[in-house]
Amino acid sequence: MSHLVAPSILAANFNRLEEDIAMVNASQADWLHVDVMDGVFVPNISFGQPVVKAMAATCQKVVDIHLMITQPERFIEQFAEFSPGYLSFHIEATHHAHRVCQQIKACGIKAGVALNPHTPVTQLYDILEDVDLVVLMSVNPGFGGQKFIYRTLEKITTLKEEIISRNLDTLIEIDGGVGLHNAEKILEAGANVLVAGSSVFKSENPTETIERLKNTGIGKLQF
Ligand code: DX5
Numbered sequence: 762m763s764h765l766v767a768p769s770i771l772a773a774n775f776n777r778l779e780e781d782i783a784m785v786n787a788s789q790a791d792w793l794h795v796d797v798m799d800g801v802f803v804p805n806i807s808f809g810q811p812v813v814k815a816m817a818a819t820c821q822k823v824v825d826i827h828l829m830i831t832q833p834e835r836f837i838e839q840f841a842e843f844s845p846g847y848l849s850f851h852i853e854a855t856h857h858a859h860r861v862c863q864q865i866k867a868c869g870i871k872a873g874v875a876l877n878p879h880t881p882v883t884q885l886y887d888i889l890e891d892v893d894l895v896v897l898m899s900v901n902p903g904f905g906g907q908k909f910i911y912r913t914l915e916k917i918t919t920l921k922e923e924i925i926s927r928n929l930d931t932l933i934e935i936d937g938g939v940g941l942h943n944a945e946k947i948l949e950a951g952a953n954v955l956v957a958g959s960s961v962f963k964s965e966n967p968t969e970t971i972e973r974l975k976n977t978g979i980g981k982l983q984f
């Protein structure tokens with residue numbers, strides 16, 4: 762399978778969300794990444810359910826919700842209502858990651874688990890079979906426009922080897938500081954999904970940037 766591109770709406774112009782989602786709809790993007798922040802788990806607040814509901818209604822791509830909120834178990838059903846393709850929460854934000862995965866799946870949604878830069882991928886190993894998507898944060902969550910943390914590349918490789926050795930089809934998504942300058946390296950390390958906020962929406966031609974991200978590494982062997 763070729764890799765997937767997920768523009769992050771956090772970097773869009775919130776005065777014209779509908780137009781920016783229409784751009785994503787018409788582009789080669791595979792998913793739309795939607796960041797929900799609570800001002801507690803991360804030092805920033807983005808938007809909540811009413812805005813996510815409106816965006817999901819307009820979006821024709823797979824909606825990929827990334828919850829950066831404490832005790833995500835409180836809100837799973839509410840976000841599942843918007844029929845995202847994937848609903849991800851942070852392993853650091855709950856005592857019961859396995860239970861939250863089950864809670865998401867009980868809603869008929871694929872479960873994602875996000876890991877902060879300081880969290881080793883081994884923390885996931887005992888629940889890996891129950892996880893559809895691993896979101897490896899390549900910046901500290903909370904803000905767009907930060908620099909990619911290169912140590913993430915080793916985390917991708919380690920996790921990819923583990924997924925392959927267990928014959929799983931868990932996807933690896935990389936979130937933060939991803940752009941045309943590093944996409945190829947990230948894909949070579951074994952990532953499946955590229956989240957791209959600023960590199961898409963702050964570029965001169967977002968549609969073309971999405972296309973270039975989509976075509977990165979095409980024709981090269983991926984494992
Ligand atoms: C950061 C968010 C990211 C963010 C990425 O907390 O989880 O999804 O939108 O933005 P860029 O691509 O600008 O680093």
Ligand code: ZN
Nearest residue numbers: 794796827936
């Ligand atoms: Zn995100």
